[in-house]
Amino acid sequence: MNILTVENLTLTFGGLMAISDLSFSVAKGQVTSLIGPNGAGKTCVFNCITGFYRPTGGRILFGGENLVGRPPYQITERGICRTFQNIRLFNALTAVENVAAGQHTRTGCGLLRCLFRTGRSRRDERNVREKSFRWLEFVGLTDFYDYQARQLPYGDQRRLEIARALASEPKLLLLDEPAAGMNHNEQERLLALIREIVQLGITVVMIDHNMGMVMQISNHIVVLDYGRKIAEGPPETVRNDEQVINAYLGEDFDAAS
Amino acid sequence: MAKGRHSLTAGSVALIAGLLVPLLVRNPYYIELGVQIEFYMVLAIGLNMVVGYCGLLDLGYAAFFAIGAYTTGILMTHLHFSFWFCIPFCILGAALAGVIIGGPTLRLRSDYLAVVTLGFGEIVQLLATNLKITGGATGIFGIHPLRLGAHAFSMTDYYYMMIILVVLGVVGAYSLRYSRVGRAWHYIREDEDAAMAMGVNTALFKLYAYITGAMWGSMVGAVYAVSMTAIAPESFSYSQSVLILIAVILGGLGSIPGVLVGAVLVVVLPELLRGVALFRLLVFGLLMVVFMILRPQGMWPENIRGVFKPLVGKTAGKKPGNGSALSLGGGGE
Structure with missing residues (x-):
């Protein structure tokens, strides 16, 4: 069952297309990760979901209701809460x-x-x-x-x-780069914490650059590049996707992890 | 907790000392000075909710003070209303003005508000100076003093009345500080976006802060009009707004004991400096600069600790029979 469905989400700033025609779903009770190079539009997606940005087009469905156009406080009321990239x-x-x-x-x-x-x-x-x-x-x-x-x-x-x-x-928790700047120990504790959160029945969507952690904890990964979805699926699929390797992970990723 | 008890003791001692002043001091000059301090105290408490709690820079607070004073003055002299009957009109007028000014501007960031409130303060003073109904530059005089039976209020009576207002203000300000609304104001002050993300309707809560300050300031203005029996535009100038703001900043933004101390300072310092005559304001200004350099956080900064105590410390922190805001805060300032 999906708790959140993003349909054809588009966000433009003037002529700049930050997100273009993005669709994905978040399954209830799971960890979904949003990954991609810097500037791929990951945080923009969070900002659209939480009402900080008003998307140019598309729908964001949460509990059968379209969130687009709602102010942030109403979205928090409905059970979506976030953290920020820069604390x-x-x-x-x-x-x-x-x-x-x-x-x-x-x-x-x-x-x-x-x-x-x-x-x-x-x-x-x-x-x-x-x-x-x-x-x-x-x-x-x-x-x-x-x-x-x-x-x-x-x-x-x-x-x-x-x-x-x-x-x-919240029913849905959005974590924007929770592991950024953490040392190894702190990351381990964070990983354990996220697992505990999921056990409470809270669905997690996470943005992070730490591939080791993302691959370990995610049930589903959505890969963005230049505001477009270039791949999605379970970690194994995404890890071996050629486009993802080219755009983001790099050739050596498998060897490194 | 220890600190909270200290400030409670300090507050009680100050209150008792304040109550004793008119019995010990016969010189009417000191009583009048006391009343003046009290006015700055209550105004500073009101402005502190806007600037200290919510972080909205309001440079025209005297406008609401003026609205209250003039509403009372006009209603009492032209329509012969009783003082108490004027109060709801003052509060309503201030709330209305607050919504008109704050409604559209509070959606913006604080810097814009500073400019708008500055303009609003000027507009109100200009209106007071130029309208016929406000008595122009001479203002309104012959406002009947308060009466209790056959006894007309003296300055000493107003002194006591203002003490009640100070106590009400302090209790109200503490209650709000340690409540959902007061916390929301603090969240907005600290980081408006984060507050929004946590579900605070920031536009609405900023309006709450602005209007609460406005209504309170207006009510104080009503008491001012009736205690002075005459009001004139110069009492509601830009420098008046600034002086109230100085009391808040000098004492410590957000701190209730702080703004009370600040109010004492802005009244007493210029008086003490009468000796240097012409240079009075110059020295006052210099002192202010020195204060701010040495103690940028204010004379008695806000104590942010002890807002919540852990559950185990709950009973230890609670004073029996004390139903005030302090017991729930488990400490306060």
């Missing part, structure tokens, strides 16, 4: 308050309820706190709950960003 945490705030951001759409107190601390607002606060600490624990950052996000080491910042996204209780 974007709320730097001056504590780790736990960062995670609490995820609960924003799962709680609904407005200005007056918050101002007068009504019963519902207090209940919500307790819940938000509990859940935030739970997600912080899930990514293994409990001890750093009161550190400012900017004080955390790089790898932990990435994990914090994932915790924040998870706290929005």
Whole structure:
């Protein structure tokens, strides 16, 4: 069963075609990876799905509903959440308050309820706190709950960003280069974390350049080049695809991995 | 937690000292100075929600102060409304102006807002100076002071009334800070795109911040009009907006104790500098520059820790019988 279907997605900036006629599906409960050379339009796809960019054409179907034209906050509400390629945490705030951001759409107190601390607002606060600490624990950052996000080491910042996204209780999680800049140990931990996330029943779509990791964890891979899909399929198929090797992996890939 | 308790103690001591001032000090000059400090305190608390919490640079906050003061002045002198009856009109007027100015501009980034609010401040002051109904350059005078039975409010009474307003402002600001709305404001301040990605309707929440500040400022303006009994356009100039902003920045953006300290400074420093007469504002300006170089984060910066405490520390952090915002925050500033 597909949780997300991208149909004929096209995105142009002036005369530049960032994505052209891209179609693919994301199977529920699996890990799908988007790979391709720099500038292939991978992050643009994420930006279209999450409502940051408005596609020039095509449809993005999530739960039978077309997301195109919806603002980001409504898309998060519907159960899609993302991380950013260049980590974007709320730097001056504590780790736990960062995670609490995820609960924003799962709680609904407005200005007056918050101002007068009504019963519902207090209940919500307790819940938000509990859940935030739970997600912080899930990514293994409990001890750093009161550190400012900017004080955390790089790898932990990435994990914090994932915790924040998870706290929005997504059905579909989009990870934009989660392993970028991580050392080997951190990558191993990340891999384990992604597996745990999948076990929770959350579907993952990931962009990454770390082929070892992508091949290991993905059920399905979509390869982009110049905004077009040049191949897709399970890792074995993509790994041996001639076009993919030429455009992205390089001749030596098999030997290297 | 220790720090939170410290600021709670400091706050209580300051409050008690504030309450005692009129009993110990008979000189009306000090009472008037106290009232002035209180006005800057409440205005700074309001502006802090816009600039400190949400990160929206508002250079025309005095406009809302003016809207409240003039609405009250006009309604009381022309239509003989009672003061309390004016308040809803002030709040409504400010909310309306806030939506008209903020609605279209808040979709943009903060820098644009600074320019628009600057213009808005100027427009309001120009209107006040040139309209007939606002009394032109002379303003409105003969606004009846508040009465309690046969007793007309004295400056000391307003002093106490303003203390109530300060306390209300502080409690409200704390409540909002440690709530869904206050957090959303902070997320927007820190990174608007990330806030959007986390599901915050940023345009709406920025409008919330702007209008909350506007309504509060307008209400303070109403009290200002009735306590001064006369208002004139120069009280609502650009430099007034800037002075409130200085109180916020000098004290510490986003920090409630900070902006209170900042308010004291912007009133007291120029007074202390009366000795240097002509150079007063020059020295005041210089001091400000020095302050900012030495303490760019403000006199009492925002304490971002202790917003949430871990679950185990919950009971330890909770003070029995304290239903205020502080208990839930488990610390606060």
